[in-house]
Amino acid sequence: MATFSLLVTANPHSSQGQFSAIQFAKTLLHQGHVIKRVFFYADGVLVASRLNCPPSDEYNLTKTWAKLAITHDFELTACVTVAMKRGIINATEADRNALTGENIDPAFEISGLGQLTEAMLESDRLVTFG
Amino acid sequence: MSKSLAIIFNKAPYGNQSGRELLDIALMAAAFDMEISALFIGDGVYQLLTNQQPDILHMKNHSSTYKALELYGIETVLVSSEDLEQRRLSESRLMPVSSLSNHKQINKTIAESDFVFML
Amino acid sequence: MKTLYILNNPQLFEQCTLAMGTQDALLLIEDAVVLSEQQSSDENHFVLEEDLIARGLNSGSSWNKKNYNEFVALTLEYNKSVSWL
Amino acid sequence: MVVRIDLSSLPRDKQGYLTDSSLWNEAVAMAISQEEAIELTEDHWQVINYVRRFYEEFNTSPSIRPLVKYLAKEWSKEKGNSIYLHLLFPDGPAKQATKIAGLPKPARCI
Numbered sequence: 001m002a003t004f005s006l007l008v009t010a011n012p013h014s015s016q017g018q019f020s021a022i023q024f025a026k027t028l029l030h031q032g033h034v035i036k037r038v039f040f041y042a043d044g045v046l047v048a049s050r051l052n053c054p055p056s057d058e059y060n061l062t063k064t065w066a067k068l069a070i071t072h073d074f075e076l077t078a079c080v081t082v083a084m085k086r087g088i089i090n091a092t093e094a095d096r097n098a099l100t101g102e103n104i105d106p107a108f109e110i111s112g113l114g115q116l117t118e119a120m121l122e123s124d125r126l127v128t129f130g
Numbered sequence: 131m132s133k134s135l136a137i138i139f140n141k142a143p144y145g146n147q148s149g150r151e152l153l154d155i156a157l158m159a160a161a162f163d164m165e166i167s168a169l170f171i172g173d174g175v176y177q178l179l180t181n182q183q184p185d186i187l188h189m190k191n192h193s194s195t196y197k198a199l200e201l202y203g204i205e206t207v208l209v210s211s212e213d214l215e216q217r218r219l220s221e222s223r224l225m226p227v228s229s230l231s232n233h234k235q236i237n238k239t240i241a242e243s244d245f246v247f248m249l
Numbered sequence: 250m251k252t253l254y255i256l257n258n259p260q261l262f263e264q265c266t267l268a269m270g271t272q273d274a275l276l277l278i279e280d281a282v283v284l285s286e287q288q289s290s291d292e293n294h295f296v297l298e299e300d301l302i303a304r305g306l307n308s309g310s311s312w313n314k315k316n317y318n319e320f321v322a323l324t325l326e327y328n329k330s331v332s333w334l
Numbered sequence: 335m336v337v338r339i340d341l342s343s344l345p346r347d348k349q350g351y352l353t354d355s356s357l358w359n360e361a362v363a364m365a366i367s368q369e370e371a372i373e374l375t376e377d378h379w380q381v382i383n384y385v386r387r388f389y390e391e392f393n394t395s396p397s398i399r400p401l402v403k404y405l406a407k408e409w410s411k412e413k414g415n416s417i418y419l420h421l422l423f424p425d426g427p428a429k430q431a432t433k434i435a436g437l438p439k440p441a442r443c444i
Binding site (some may be wrong): 015028130 | 255
């Protein structure tokens with residue numbers, strides 16, 4: 001049994017990377033490995049918005065990540081610097097920056113790149129999907 | 131033993147955020163005692179040109195931040211001489227932040243790093 | 250360190266393979282799987298089967314196919330992975 | 335004699351950082367430092383000026399480590415250390431000095 005962390009930088013709306021990352025995550029969990037954390041960076045953070053609203057006949061990446069993380073007890077972390085730029089905001093940041101609302105899906109958290117560094121150091125493998 | 135991280139810049143600046151956001155990773159990972167190298171290959175060598183003025187397009191000039199790599203403890207900054215030559219760029223057009231290197235040495239750095247990031 | 254290179258952009262094939270050493274492997278995924286119909290392979294060259302099937306390319310490729318189960322195994326078999334972006 | 339500045343007339347973010355660093359001057363620095371409960375001495379001013387120089391040179395607000403290295407290199411070994419900086423700016427040198435210097439807050443990494 002190995003511990004994985006994933007770094008996901010792919011834009012959920014314009015590339016395949018998030019789908020690949022989810023498929024990879026499901027496969028490794030099925031094999032009995034564990035995930036410590038999935039860290040979202042660059043356009044990857046866009047998947048953390050709870051307002052993502054794909055047509056009903058398309059896969060909801062946000063909800064799929066959320067369900068997977070809750071079922072298998074791992075963390076979904078979006079990088080604060082790039083998330084804020086792209087309008088992915090939690091309640092704390094909304095308050096701190098005098099914004100009118102938050103939009104992060106409750107299964108995700110916003111944090112710093114230190115969480116990526118920690119994931120790298122505490123996992124057997126880090127795989128990037130961009 | 132501290133882990134090592136290689137960051138590969140292979141895209142020209144401003145048409146995308148790749149250089150800017152890789153630079154952010156480099157500076158922040160530097161705070162966590164990782165041994166970091168910054169490698170410039172392919173069109174990534176254009177990141178290091180002097181006289182960049184994206185300000186005229188209201189874009190932030192991240193190129194001057196490369197000059198701070200050393201202050202952040204990132205001392206291995208390599209640029210591929212083959213890729214410079216292929217693009218008819220002389221080293222004199224680059225900011226004095228990188229060491230001229232070659233594919234062989236850059237590949238060795240990639241091979242020996244514990245983690246490698248691109249964007 | 251034995252490295253698994255993961256390539257998803259067909260335009261970066263040359264740059265990516267240039268970085269590879271003799272003990273490294275290459276796995277084509279996403280759009281890069283089209284290369285498995287264009288480029289000759291060697292024993293360290295793999296292509297992700299699900300991405301071929303998704304694109305209707307599964308019968309044409311002569312490359313060594315790996316499915317997602319084997320993709321996960323490859324990342325463990327090699328010391329690290331580099332996603333060449 | 336420095337003119338007193340009404341900080342509420344300046345555009346600042348919720349944490350008190352100027353949102354337009356071109357509006358900064360020494361009187362603004364004095365007013366912000368009062369808010370931070372720091373009495374500016376010659377030593378503070380020197381650090382503030384170096385922090386502004388750092389930003390000008392590298393187009394980014396320094397975090398603590400590069401700031402220390404920069405000061406040690408450009409100014410003096412005795413003053414380019416984090417203990418000295420913490421004595422001057424007890425709430426965190428990078429955070430407080432950039433605020434008083436009218437620069438954007440350093441990107442957070444924790």
